[in-house]
Amino acid sequence: MNQYVEAFKDFNQDAENGWLKSQRIAAFARFEHLGFPISGVEAWKYTNTKALAKRNFVLPQTADLDAAKKLLDQAGLKLKAHQLVFVNGVYAPELSDLGELPGALVVEPLSEALDKELELTCGMMGRLAGIDCDVFTALNFAFAGEGAVIRVGNNQVIEDPISLVHLSTEADQPTMSHPRILVAAGSNSQIKLVEHFLGQDTANHFTNRVAEIVLERNAQLTHYLLEVPGEQSWLIGRTHVEQKRDSRYTCHHMNLGGKLVRDDLVCDLNGTGAESDFSGLLFGRNKHHLDIHSLVNHHAPTTYSRENYKAILNDKARGVFNGKVIVKKDSQQIVAEQSNANLLLSDQAEIDTKPELEIYADDVKCSHGATTGQLDETALFYLKSRGLSDELAKGLLTLAFANEVVDKIDIQPIYQQVETTVAGHLPHQVNLDDL
Known part of the structure; x- marks a missing residue:
């Protein structure tokens, strides 16, 4: 805890705005009070943060642009997008490219937004994910200084995705970053948001990210979360979405490994006709620990939620899925569907799954379920009888298991990277070029 105390003193002492400075102090006090879970x-319950708590992380002041550019060139998405790039939490304008933004679209680093539009930006921050939310959200607010602000005007359809790239590179000391992402989508607007977490396997980095998203009436946001933070990196993220009437939030969540990756995804369906749809894949190997906690609050009648998560775990990897749906008393005629299917490729892999429904209304249609198993022997026998080798048959069945959620990704570079990553790291590797 002492390392955070010293880092916070250095970070907050130069803050000029009284309100933000006082809020940071309150947030850090909350973090100290709660401590690591x-x-x-x-x-x-199933995710141990002791190793994370013992690490001495520092806030980097500069970014290694050469290493970051090399990583971006090798493993970055080749997207036509309005893009902001952050290296170990430091904004890198040299690697960013916003292109020509439509007049009703604002995309800027949080640091610049705090300088130019302090009151507006502070009004967005903490509205959904305040310092009382949990310990990591409080820690994020205490170090709130960088991230992204995205605002879309009413009746705007933004064709190109907005891309936020979080790069983790090796440094002399373990580093940390606390990005805060703020999104406001106006009525009848449509946008696509891509967040790509990409790290060197030698990088020892802790990313603690919080995103707050507000969708006005009939707004549509498709959110692509692609997480490959690196073998030695920790990634903890919270996404909190507020949905007004007839809005739609779609999330494609692809967690492809890391030392410890924990995501909390919260959706508040506050208006009639609001709809949320989550599709996710946890792909763990070695000693990865991958954890997803989702919560959907049906605050209004005639709202809809769907959730389909799959996990593929090998070696000594461990996965955690906790999905909860709460239907409030007056939220009649809602539909909530939840599914979690898990494939264990090793006897030492482990999954802890807990789908939950909490219903206080009587005119609802809700379902949930979870399954855990291994590859189907009958299907294996069939493929092998058709001349496929044992390894190729197992690889193809594993890919087919993942494709139910992967195939929903409609941005080709993201789809290809997910499919290639899964195929290349299976115990029975599949060379897609040979198929």
Whole structure:
């Protein structure tokens, strides 16, 4: 804890705005009071943060642009997009390219937004994910200084995706970053948001990211979360979405490994006709620990939610899925569907799954379920009888298991990277070029 105290003193001492400075102090006090979660905390029952708490992280002042550019060239998405790039949490304008923004679209680093539009930006920050939310959200607010602000005007259809790239590169000391992402989508607007977390396997980095998204009436946002933070990196993220009437939030969540990756995804369906749709894949190997906690609050009648998560775990990887749907008393005629299917490729891999429904209304249609198993022996026998080798048959069945959620990705570079990553890291590797 002492390393955070010293880092916070250095970080906040130069803050000029009184309101933000006082809020940061309150947030850090909340973090100190709560401390890192222990096993007795229900929400962290299966995810141990002791190793994370013991690390001495520092806030980097500069970015290694050469290493970042090399990483981006090798493994970055080749997208036509309005793009902001951050290296170990430091905004890198040299690697960013916003292109020509439509007049009703604002995309800028949080640091610049705080300088230019302090009151407006602070009004967006903490509205959904405040300092009382949980310990990591409080820690994020305490170090809130960088991230992204995205505002879309009413009746705007933004064709090119907005891309936020979070790069983790090797440094002399373990580094940390606390990006805050703020999104406001106006009525009848349509946007696509891509967040790509990409790290060197030698990078020792802790990313603690919080995103707050507000969708006005009939707004549509498709969110692509692609997480490959690196073998030695920690990634903890919270996404909190507020949906007004007839809005639609679609999330394609692809967690492709990391030392410890934990995501909390919260959707508040506050208006009639609001709809959320989550599709996710946890792909773990080695000793990866991958954790997803989702919460959908049906606050209004005639709202809809769908959730389909799959996990593929090999070696000593561990996965956690906790999906909860709450239907409030007056939220009649809602539909909520939840599914979690898990494939274990090793006897030492482990999954802890807990789908939940909490219903206080009587005119609803809700379903949930979870399954865990291994590859189907009958299907294996069939493929092998058609001349496929044992390894290729197992690889193809594993890819087919993942494709139910991967095939929903409609941006080709993201789809290809997910498919290639999964195929290349299976115990029975599949060379897609040979198929």
